Amino acid sequence: MTAGEHSALELSLAGCHNCEQVNRIPAGVRGAVMRCPRCGTAIRPRKPDSIARTWALLIAAYVFYVPAMVFPITKITTLGQVQSDTIMSGVIYFLKSGEWPVGLVIFVASVFVPVLKLFILTYLVISLQRRSQWRPRDRTRLYRVTELVGRWSMVDIYVVTLLVTLVKVGAVANIDAGPAALYFAAVVVITIFAANSFDPRLIWDSLEKQQ
Amino acid sequence: MSAPLIACHECDLLQHRLPIPEGSVAKCRRCGAPLYRNIPDGVNRTVALAIGGLVLFVFANTFPLLSMQIGEQESSAELYTAVKAMWEQGEKALSMLVTLTCIAAPLTVLTLMLYVFLPLKFGRLAKGTVAVFRLLTTMQNWSMMEVFMLGILVTVVKLVKMATVIPGLGLLSFFVLIFLLAAASASLDTETVWERVDARQ
Numbered sequence: 340m341t342a343g344e345h346s347a348l349e350l351s352l353a354g355c356h357n358c359e360q361v362n363r364i365p366a367g368v369r370g371a372v373m374r375c376p377r378c379g380t381a382i383r384p385r386k387p388d389s390i391a392r393t394w395a396l397l398i399a400a401y402v403f404y405v406p407a408m409v410f411p412i413t414k415i416t417t418l419g420q421v422q423s424d425t426i427m428s429g430v431i432y433f434l435k436s437g438e439w440p441v442g443l444v445i446f447v448a449s450v451f452v453p454v455l456k457l458f459i460l461t462y463l464v465i466s467l468q469r470r471s472q473w474r475p476r477d478r479t480r481l482y483r484v485t486e487l488v489g490r491w492s493m494v495d496i497y498v499v500t501l502l503v504t505l506v507k508v509g510a511v512a513n514i515d516a517g518p519a520a521l522y523f524a525a526v527v528v529i530t531i532f533a534a535n536s537f538d539p540r541l542i543w544d545s546l547e548k549q550q
Numbered sequence: 551m552s553a554p555l556i557a558c559h560e561c562d563l564l565q566h567r568l569p570i571p572e573g574s575v576a577k578c579r580r581c582g583a584p585l586y587r588n589i590p591d592g593v594n595r596t597v598a599l600a601i602g603g604l605v606l607f608v609f610a611n612t613f614p615l616l617s618m619q620i621g622e623q624e625s626s627a628e629l630y631t632a633v634k635a636m637w638e639q640g641e642k643a644l645s646m647l648v649t650l651t652c653i654a655a656p657l658t659v660l661t662l663m664l665y666v667f668l669p670l671k672f673g674r675l676a677k678g679t680v681a682v683f684r685l686l687t688t689m690q691n692w693s694m695m696e697v698f699m700l701g702i703l704v705t706v707v708k709l710v711k712m713a714t715v716i717p718g719l720g721l722l723s724f725f726v727l728i729f730l731l732a733a734a735s736a737s738l739d740t741e742t743v744w745e746r747v748d749a750r751q
Contacts (some may be wrong), residue, residue, distance in 0.1 A: 379681075476580070
């Protein structure tokens with residue numbers, strides 16, 4: 340056995356992603372579905388159509404990100420006057436009013452993290468398509484980062500939920516969720532699925548084919 | 551007999567699963583991804599933390615997280631009233647997303663942890679452990695209580711200028727619950743689960 344030098348797939352083996360047992364892939368099943376003998380989970384040596392699916396989800400996320408930024412995320416009604424806030428105008432308000440730590444938190448969670456995640460995944464998919472050999476370990480690490488940080492973008496959705504619940508003081512003050520809230524939530528959920536559909540093992544596959 | 555094999559989740563490198571000291575993590579020698587852990591007393595820890603977590607979950611969901619006063623008017627937010635308020639406003643998708651990430655997923659994770667690991671503590675294997683375990687790991691990804699906590703903090707700062715904001719008992723429970731949930735997830739001893747599954751066959 341030459342463990343430590345080859346990928347499982349090169350040796351016609353595949354690890355189960357549920358119970359981790361390494362199983363032999365029967366000849367001719369490459370790419371198709373087989374069941375793990377131990378736990379019955381469907382084993383696919385690589386995620387199916389990883390590049391195409393990730394692209395589709397990324398494009399959808401980019402498209403939804405525009406209305407998420409342009410439309411108001413909250414509508415505040417105070418004594419009959421309506422004030423609409425977008426994500427960015429909220430950030431700017433906090434920066435100007437001296438509450439810059441909060442402004443920074445919202446900026447990082449709602450603007451920086453989603454954009455960073457989209458850009459990193461886009462770069463990774465393109466690097467796969469170009470069969471890049473460049474720093475596979477760092478690219479795998481980049482992927483790990485996108486998996487970890489994505490969830491923190493949900494902060495703004497939770498803030499809107501709490502504001503809507505708390506600020507219902509009849510005619511005095513009332514906060515409603517704006518259309519951007521739904522678009523933004525869609526971006527967060529779609530990028531989570533995009534990260535899930537990306538297969539970092541492909542980064543290493545193009546290296547092995549070169550040898 | 552040689553050591554069992556493991557394929558790295560992130561780069562697929564095939565490696566031997568060698569014994570490692572307690573409390574340490576084995577990392578992939580090619581890409582550095584964590585491969586497996588040796589968790590001391592993992593089963594007991596998970597059971598204890600999940601029971602504690604479920605108790606706190608009840609508190610976190612029944613008591614107010616925050617209350618707000620403007621003049622004579624007072625309002626409060628519990629998790630379920632927050633979800634309800636969004637639903638009634640017509641934001642049904644958002645309401646369901648908050649329900650999934652802050653109520654359903656954490657509750658499922660805690661319950662399934664008990665379902666799998668409590669029998670395991672007594673050397674038994676619960677029915678359907680294999681399928682339950684798969685659901686458990688999926689739900690872990692959708693439990694976002696720690697993010698909700700940050701949301702609460704931001705909300706407090708936003709409201710503190712226009713109103714008196716009072717933290718509730720639910721908030722305290724919520725805060726402790728986040729740490730219990732993280733600790734329970736960190737002590738999740740998958741190894742023991744699959745050893746039992748193998749022993750049964």
